[in-house]
Amino acid sequence: MVNLNAVLLISFLLFSIGIAGVLIRRNALVILMCVELMLNAANLNFIAFARHSGSVSGQAFALLVMGFAAAEVAVGLALVVALYRKRDTVQVDDINLLKG
Numbered sequence: 001m002v003n004l005n006a007v008l009l010i011s012f013l014l015f016s017i018g019i020a021g022v023l024i025r026r027n028a029l030v031i032l033m034c035v036e037l038m039l040n041a042a043n044l045n046f047i048a049f050a051r052h053s054g055s056v057s058g059q060a061f062a063l064l065v066m067g068f069a070a071a072e073v074a075v076g077l078a079l080v081v082a083l084y085r086k087r088d089t090v091q092v093d094d095i096n097l098l099k100g
Contacts, residue, residue: 007048008045008048011042011045011048012041014044015038015041015042017037018038019034020034021034026091027091028076029090032080036072036073039072046058046059046062047059
């Protein structure tokens with residue numbers, strides 16, 4: 001059996017890498033991947049606490065988050081493709097939709 005503290009530490013590291021990527025990177029695709037990394041860290045927490053408590057509610061929440069992540073990827077990639085077609089870049093700093 002895996003120690004709960006070790007799993008929570010790994011989850012914290014994954015979430016920290018995701019937050020750092022969102023704050024530091026300026027490419028929209030990399031930002032979407034970092035958001036996915038943060039969602040996976042949350043899933044790891046749900047599964048770890050569900051296994052620790054002996055219930056399946058955490059696993060149900062993890063499946064719900066996976067569905068949310070799939071929807072986020074679909075909508076996010078559609079937005080990135082639309083922005084690339086309109087502005088010819090996926091760099092967040094270069095995209096200003098308020099200008100014509």
